[in-house]
Amino acid sequence: MSVSVKDVAARAGVSVGTVSNVMNWPEKVAEGTVRRVQEAIDELGFVRNDAARQLRAGRSRAIGLVILDVGNPFFTDLARGAEDKAAQAGLSLILGNSDEREEREATYLELFEEQRMHGVLISPFGDITARLRRLRARGIPAVLVDRTSSDPSFSSVSVDDVAGGSLAARHLIEQGRRRIAFVGGPMKIRQVTDRLQGARDAVARHPDVSLEVVETRALSVIEGRVAGAALLERRPEDRPDAVFAANDLVAMGMLQALNMHGELHVPGDVALIGYDDIDFASAAVVPMSSIRQPSALIGQTAVEILLEEAADPALGARHVVFQPELIVRESTTAR
Ligand code: RIB
Numbered sequence: 001m002s003v004s005v006k007d008v009a010a011r012a013g014v015s016v017g018t019v020s021n022v023m024n025w026p027e028k029v030a031e032g033t034v035r036r037v038q039e040a041i042d043e044l045g046f047v048r049n050d051a052a053r054q055l056r057a058g059r060s061r062a063i064g065l066v067i068l069d070v071g072n073p074f075f076t077d078l079a080r081g082a083e084d085k086a087a088q089a090g091l092s093l094i095l096g097n098s099d100e101r102e103e104r105e106a107t108y109l110e111l112f113e114e115q116r117m118h119g120v121l122i123s124p125f126g127d128i129t130a131r132l133r134r135l136r137a138r139g140i141p142a143v144l145v146d147r148t149s150s151d152p153s154f155s156s157v158s159v160d161d162v163a164g165g166s167l168a169a170r171h172l173i174e175q176g177r178r179r180i181a182f183v184g185g186p187m188k189i190r191q192v193t194d195r196l197q198g199a200r201d202a203v204a205r206h207p208d209v210s211l212e213v214v215e216t217r218a219l220s221v222i223e224g225r226v227a228g229a230a231l232l233e234r235r236p237e238d239r240p241d242a243v244f245a246a247n248d249l250v251a252m253g254m255l256q257a258l259n260m261h262g263e264l265h266v267p268g269d270v271a272l273i274g275y276d277d278i279d280f281a282s283a284a285v286v287p288m289s290s291i292r293q294p295s296a297l298i299g300q301t302a303v304e305i306l307l308e309e310a311a312d313p314a315l316g317a318r319h320v321v322f323q324p325e326l327i328v329r330e331s332t333t334a335r
Pocket of ligand 1: 068072074191246247248275276
């Protein structure tokens with residue numbers, strides 16, 4: 001079986017990124033480390049994948065990251081985790097914001113290909129499989145963050161959003177809520193439909209609990225406000241006693257609408273839970289319960305995988321799925 005870059009790293013007691021640096025930029029690595037890595041290469045008989053190395057020759061010392069919404073702290077936390085891990089390997093991070101627009105997404109992927117980035121991380125909006133294959137053909141590895149690809153040959157780092165949706169709904173049911181509204185959208189976003197599916201799975205086990213869906217045009221504060229205002233226009237008997245917002249931005253908008261109106265109290269009249277557990281959730285006027293995603297860890301893990309694949313393109317794809325965590329605060333507890 002061929003010796004991989006991971007075997008060399010283990011033998012030398014360094015990270016895969018360090019092995020990559022020794023092979024590509026030895027002048028940037030301590031002499032003792034270079035010697036240890038070279039000894040491990042010699043002892044194991046590691047043979048570099050020269051074709052891929054040629055392709056990577058002259059590669060930039062930067063990783064490209066395309067996120068969906070730079071205004072969403074979930075993605076900036078993810079970018080921070082990715083940047084910290086990239087810096088440990090002596091690389092920079094170039095951030096692109098697709099703004100959930102396919103033409104912008106394509107522009108960044110073209111730019112990162114032209115610049116022969118060290119690798120690309122992306123939270124995709126459209127179907128980008130063909131573009132990812134182009135990058136791979138140019139020796140540029142790509143890893144999906146917070147999403148998975150229709151092509152499983154591309155590694156991914158994501159969270160089990162179905163489990164997260166179930167956690168949120170079960171918590172509301174345990175708090176005695178019986179008329180739940182799921183607020184989020186558009187339904188083309190896989191995270192939204194997975195979270196909704198999880199909520200449906202939880203509610204299905206409770207015949208006395210109802211679940212309605214209020215679809216929004218985006219996962220934003222404004223859309224949360226619009227949905228909150230619409231709930232307030234209903235007759236009292238038609239209103240939910242709990243809202244599961246598909247992410248914290250929608251939940252923040254919902255909270256603003258209910259608070260401004262003043263007629264409905266959170267959580268007394270309506271319990272409210274969000275998703276992501278961004279910093280604003282705990283700092284909200286009514287500290288918000290949420291489903292925590294390890295956003296920085298997602299970014300760090302994606303960079304680790306990317307560096308390993310950049311150093312050894314023969315490595316097979318890996319799909320890391322983290323488990324979400326329920327964070328309980330005032331917006332769902334007191335009655
Ligand atoms: O794309 C928007 C949402 O998806 C974020 O809020 C985060 O939940 C991500 O998974």
